[in-house]
Amino acid sequence: MTSTAKFPIALLILLCAASSALAGTCADEIARTQVQLDRAIEKDAGSHGWKPESLNALRSHQPTPRSLAEAESGDGxxxxxxxxxxxxxxxxxxIGDMRACRRELAHARAILR
Incomplete structure (x- = not known):
């Protein structure tokens, strides 16, 4: 294979790699919002005083942000x-739907306010 034939192949590989790297532009915002939400859940979890242990806690299941949110959803x-x-x-x-991603992020952030 000549060097002129290798160039378009290399260019194609480079463009494919770059496009997949740019596809997840919403991922950083999701991660930041997840951190903010986790902090809000943890802060809220300690503000209601002691409650009886759930069945999952008695079975030594580790709490997740979702289980804490379900158990501690107070203050409206x-x-x-x-x-x-x-x-x-x-x-x-x-799936690359940035409009829907940003809309859902805005909804999650509105709840945090």
């Missing part, structure tokens, strides 16, 4: 809705 803030929005944002980011 339902963090599970924000977690659902982040799940939908991840799905939209995965």
């Amino acid at each position: 803030v339902d963090f599970t809705v924000a977690l659902d929005s982040l799940d939908r944002a991840r799905a939209a980011d995965h």
Whole structure:
């Protein structure tokens, strides 16, 4: 294969690699919002005083952000809705639907305010 034939192949490989790197532009925002949501859930979890242990806690299951949000959803803030929005944002980011991803991120952030 001559060097002139190798150049278009190399260019094609480079462009494919660059396009997949740019496809997940919403991923950084999702990660930042997840951190903010996790902090809000943890802060809220300690503000309601002691409650009886759940069956999952008695079975030594480790808490997740979703299980904490379900157990501690107080003060009128339902963090599970924000977690659902982040799940939908991840799905939209995965298929490259940036409009839906940003819409779901905005919804999750609105809950955090």
